[in-house]
Amino acid sequence: VQVLESGGGLVQPGGSLRLSCITSGFTFSRSAMSWVRQAPGKGLEWVSTISGNGESTYYADSMKGRFTISRDNSKNTLNLQINSLSAEDTAVYYCAKTTGSSWYEEHWGQGTLVTVSS
Amino acid sequence: EIVLTQSPATLSLSPGERATLSCRASQSVSSYLAWYQQKPGQPPRLLIYDASNRATGIPARFSGSGSGTDFTLTISSLEPEDFAVYYCQQRGNWPRTFGPGTKVDIK
Numbered sequence: 184v185q186v187l188e189s190g191g192g193l194v195q196p197g198g199s200l201r202l203s204c205i206t207s208g209f210t211f212s213r214s215a216m217s218w219v220r221q222a223p224g225k226g227l228e229w230v231s232t233i234s235g236n237g238e239s240t241y242y243a244d245s246m247k248g249r250f251t252i253s254r255d256n257s258k259n260t261l262n263l264q265i266n267s268l269s270a271e272d273t274a275v276y277y278c279a280k281t282t283g284s285s286w287y288e289e290h291w292g293q294g295t296l297v298t299v300s301s
Numbered sequence: 302e303i304v305l306t307q308s309p310a311t312l313s314l315s316p317g318e319r320a321t322l323s324c325r326a327s328q329s330v331s332s333y334l335a336w337y338q339q340k341p342g343q344p345p346r347l348l349i350y351d352a353s354n355r356a357t358g359i360p361a362r363f364s365g366s367g368s369g370t371d372f373t374l375t376i377s378s379l380e381p382e383d384f385a386v387y388y389c390q391q392r393g394n395w396p397r398t399f400g401p402g403t404k405v406d407i408k
Contacts, residue, residue: 219399
């Protein structure tokens with residue numbers, strides 16, 4: 184199982200960013216996928232999860248409306264669109280494949296750093 | 302949303318000692334709780350899922366117990382590679398939430 188995030192970088196406050204996660208080594212369409220973030224020196228914060236077929240999406244309360252999770256099962260790719268970025272969104276964003284039916288985050292990428300600063 | 306509280310914040314122990322970490326939920330999550338280990342500069346690693354099941358490849362010295370609102374992660378005899386931060390996470394309700402973490406450091 185391999186999970187590789189991309190798309191992070193320096194963004195100005197108020198800007199937008201699209202993170203991507205390309206995967207291999209498993210049947211992508213059968214696995215729910217998640218994004219989890221970690222601000223510098225802080226703990227883990229669950230962001231969002233999407234079902235294998237993409238029909239069900241779930242978000243942390245504080246991220247509803249600004250974050251949009253999506254997937255392209257034909258390309259084994261997971262995406263996260265983030266709008267209206269603020270300094271509080273500065274974090275490493277991890278993509279993770281979840282386990283079977285319980286949807287725990289089992290296989291994680293190395294993360295991509297998003298820095299929001301002017 | 303369900304709030305998870307972990308204690309202690311820091312646990313200072315020596316290799317070979319037993320570590321007992323606690324996670325308490327603000328309401329019942331049944332057995333839907335996981336434990337993760339994270340070392341500096343690395344992504345988290347799933348250790349325990351559904352309160353007491355070891356994930357693939359996790360050594361037997363790691364064990365989990367509990368249900369409802371009170372959970373425990375036990376490391377029976379600390380190895381040098383076990384010094385890390387440990388997080389609990391619930392899947393009992395959306396949104397998923399993590400606890401603030403317990404750092405296990407070398408005494």
